[in-house]
Amino acid sequence: MSNLLQGVNLYLIGMMGVGKTTIGRLLAKELGYGFVDTDDVIAQATGKSINQIFTDEGEAGFRQLESDVLSQVCAFTKLTIATGGGIVLRRENWGYLHHGLIVWLDTPVEIIYSRLAEDTTRPLLQDADPKGKLRSLLEQRTPLYSQADLHITEREGDTPEDVAKLVLEGIPSILKTQVSY
Ligand SMILES: Nc1ncnc2c1ncn2[C@@H]1O[C@H](COP(=O)(O)OP(=O)(O)OP(=O)(O)O)[C@@H](O)[C@H]1O
Ligand SMILES: O=C(O)C1=C[C@@H](O)[C@@H](O)[C@H](O)C1
Ligand SMILES: [Mg+2]
Structure with a gap:
């Protein structure tokens, strides 16, 4: 599979709690890719939790940091990238996401809720x-x-392993057709 992908990055998008971070790590391991989580990069770069950034700088401040991180990450190859749930909100982010293959992980709200009910690290919840x-x-x-x-x-x-398998099985169908002359 990693041969087929030829180093193209995989971007995981979807609501908070669908498993972008968890499944992203599994996929990176399976593909021999590096793993990046934009939420983690933002927290490390600022020395603040996501909650604290929302409190200090508001959602708009967080979204700017998120775009900055994405613009830098997309210059690299052979990465699986778990994004924040709201990365899709800014039009400019799509230009970066389309450097790679974009996978939407979609999980019923009931299941997301049961996972995150006790979790206080998602400010929007x-x-x-x-x-x-x-x-x-x-x-x-x-x-x-x-x-x-x-x-x-x-x-x-x-x-998470089942979901990672579904992603790997779906990739061949979306690889851009190679034209040979
Ligand atoms: N398929 C699954 N089955 C059971 N638990 C799961 C599954 N996928 C993820 N989880 C659990 O759900 C919680 C949320 O997962 P995770 O942090 O990977 O989501 P996320 O999409 O990265 O969320 P966010 O957008 O907030 O960063 C974690 O505790 C994780 O272990
Ligand atoms: O869905 C969202 O808007 C968010 C999801 C998380 O990954 C974090 O990026 C933050 O909590 C915002
Ligand atoms: Mg995550």
Whole structure:
């Protein structure tokens, strides 16, 4: 598979909690690729948690940092990149994402909610109605996530390894056709 990919980066997009970080790590290992998580790079570069950045600089400040990181990461090859759930919101980010193959990990809201109900590290979920918030974010973002090259729908009971396998099986169908003269 890594031969087929020829070093092209894989970008994982999707809602918070769908498993971009978890599955991204598995895919990197399987492909012999490096792994980058844009949320982690932002936290390391600023020395702040994502929550703290939202508090200090607002969502707009966070989104700018996210675009800065993405613009730098896309200059490298042989990477699997787990992105933040909102990376799809800025038009300029799509120019960077399209340097590689874009995979949308799509998980039912009920499952996401059960995973993140006790998790306080996602600032956008610190809401009186976190499940409703997840639903409305997903509704707003679905037209954006739909622009991915590959759409992987997680099934009930799928382990991270199962989802990684679905991604690997889907890649050949989206590789740009090689033209030989
Ligand atoms: N298929 C799965 N089955 C069970 N648990 C999973 C699965 N995928 C991810 N998880 C768990 O769900 C939680 C969220 O996963 P993860 O952090 O990888 O999501 P994410 O998409 O990177 O979220 P964010 O956008 O907020 O960074 C983690 O605790 C992870 O272990
Ligand atoms: O869905 C979102 O907008 C976010 C998801 C996380 O990955 C972080 O990037 C941050 O919590 C925002
Ligand atoms: Mg993540």
